[in-house]
Amino acid sequence: MLCTRFAENPLILTSDIRPSIEGMKVECVLNPGAFTFQNKTWLLLRVAERPHQEEGFVSFPILNKNGSVEILKYEVTDPDLDMSDARMVTYKGKMYLSTMSHLRLVCSDDGIRFYEPKDFPTEIFGKGELETYGIEDCRVIFIEGKYALTFTEVSAFGVGVGLITTEDWVHFERAGMIIPPHNKDCALFEEKIDDKYYCLHRPSGIDLGGNFIWQASSPDMIHWGQHKCVLKTRPGMWDCARIGAGAAPIKTKDGWLEIYHGADFNHRYCLGAVLFDLKDPSIVLARSIEPILQPEAEYELTGFFGNVVFTNGHIIVGDTVHMYYGASDEVICGATFSISQILSTLLNQA
Numbered sequence: 001m002l003c004t005r006f007a008e009n010p011l012i013l014t015s016d017i018r019p020s021i022e023g024m025k026v027e028c029v030l031n032p033g034a035f036t037f038q039n040k041t042w043l044l045l046r047v048a049e050r051p052h053q054e055e056g057f058v059s060f061p062i063l064n065k066n067g068s069v070e071i072l073k074y075e076v077t078d079p080d081l082d083m084s085d086a087r088m089v090t091y092k093g094k095m096y097l098s099t100m101s102h103l104r105l106v107c108s109d110d111g112i113r114f115y116e117p118k119d120f121p122t123e124i125f126g127k128g129e130l131e132t133y134g135i136e137d138c139r140v141i142f143i144e145g146k147y148a149l150t151f152t153e154v155s156a157f158g159v160g161v162g163l164i165t166t167e168d169w170v171h172f173e174r175a176g177m178i179i180p181p182h183n184k185d186c187a188l189f190e191e192k193i194d195d196k197y198y199c200l201h202r203p204s205g206i207d208l209g210g211n212f213i214w215q216a217s218s219p220d221m222i223h224w225g226q227h228k229c230v231l232k233t234r235p236g237m238w239d240c241a242r243i244g245a246g247a248a249p250i251k252t253k254d255g256w257l258e259i260y261h262g263a264d265f266n267h268r269y270c271l272g273a274v275l276f277d278l279k280d281p282s283i284v285l286a287r288s289i290e291p292i293l294q295p296e297a298e299y300e301l302t303g304f305f306g307n308v309v310f311t312n313g314h315i316i317v318g319d320t321v322h323m324y325y326g327a328s329d330e331v332i333c334g335a336t337f338s339i340s341q342i343l344s345t346l347l348n349q350a
Contacts, residue, residue, distance in 0.1 A: 002292040002342060003323075003335045008112050010299045010331035011324075017047055020102060020123055021069060024049040024061070027099050028304050030326030033140035034247070034313030035147060037169065041111040041315060043324055044124075044138045044149070045332065048099035060089055061100040063132040072096065086305055087329070097154065101134035102126065105169070111315075111322060112334070120169050130155050130177050135162065139312045141190045141248045143197075148221060150186040150199070153177055161186040161201060163221065178222050185213075185244030187258070187312070188221070189281070191251065197221050198281060200230070200245035200258065211242030213260065215282050228282050231274055233262070238291055239272060241265045246311045249276065250321070254343050256281050259292070259323070261310050269308040270294040271325075273342050286346035293335060295327070303328025 014026045027050055032043035051059045051071055058081070059073040074081050074091055082090040089096045103124040106114040116122045126135045133154035141148050146167045153162040158181025166172045179186060185202035192198075196217040201224075204211050213231040216224040233240050239262025249256040256276040263269045272288035295307045311325035321337040 002345065003337050005297065006112065006334035006336075009297065009333040010327060011112060011334055012043075012045070012106070012114055012332035014330060017045070017104065019049055020047070020104075020125075021049070023051055025052050028101075028329050029104075029332055030329050031137045031310050032313045032324050032326070032332055033138040033149065033151075034315050034322075034324045035140045035142060036315060037107075037147075041108045041322075043106050043108075043114060043313065043332070044140055045104040045106060046101050046136050046138065046326075047104045048101045048134075050099045058083060058089060058098075060096060060098050062096065063100075063126055063134075065129070067127065069100075094156070097133045099134075100126070101136045101154075103135060103138050103149075103151065124164070124172070126153070127174070128176075130157060130160065131162070132156065137184070137312055139187050139247055141188045143188070143190055148188055150178075150188055152184045158182050159184055159204075175222055179216075179224060185261075185312075187245035187248055189256070190248045193217075193279070193281065199224065200249070202242075202244040204242075211244070213243055213245055230276070230282050230284060231260070231287070238262055238264055238268070238270050238294070241267075246271070247314045247323075249281070250314075250316060250339065251278070252339060252343060254347065255285050257339065257342065259311060259314070259321070259337075262291070267305070267307065268295065269310050271309055271311060273346055275343070275346050286349060288346065289349050292337065292342060292345075293325075297327070297333075299331055299333065300327040303330035305329035309333075 028048035032045045064070040080092045105122040108114045131153045136152040138151040149164040160177045160181045161179035163175040163178045182204040187200045189198040215230045217226045218224045243262045246259040249258045270291035271293040274287045275285040277283035306328045314323040
């Protein structure tokens, strides 16, 4: 067994999180970025909200041109309405999200019991026309004296990658969209390689290509080039339909260790590991054959969108990965892994 789930799981429930706006309900809390700051463990949660639902209708929020929340509402019997996927609402061929997400900051003195801090702004909302459906799934690194946040920007224009930086978690600098649609799952490396920043990202192929992990480099974390596909889905396996990066790759003596998510065509999400070369991280040295974490616990199997484990946040202490993950698109959980054990398993499979 490669992982040990926290005995306290799930750590954070939807009922633990207050709505950001009066009249809204927190439907999901999921997929946090993780970091340390002021000797505490911090999570940047994705909080998904929508209005309390009225019988016979579906309603959901978007940001309008003025930057204010607007509620769209349709009768469930409307023949132009498609709600076959709990995560989406399609009306007259136009796709919306059933909830709108923002980022919420919480901290903990022990890595288990989390609360909203009183001395920091705790909410980061979508802003501008590229974030009208919200912002999601933030990854956090610390590099060159500042924290860099990469996250998913969602709007009618598509899904792309945004960047925010901060030194103190009070003042934020928004760089806007750094990788255009359709792209997500952007994980920055926490140090430069040959004086360049590196990232993993996930374009989504339509007809040609696929949902593969790519790599890119940049002189400034804003302008990205040298794009290269580094990891593909595998037919007939647990990661056959789509894959995407988790949190920042972990530097080890054997290479860059990345914990990634993979899904099959039944939308079952598991976690695996891949090892990239230290000097040329586009080279894959080894890859999981079996998942290192798969949905097994009740809170991972059932929920808003069940059969899902998904991570984009961890904290490294020596040989231990303290990983925080979303389960069933509804709750936050934790697990620990031994880096050396994962490496041993990978290298023995290679």
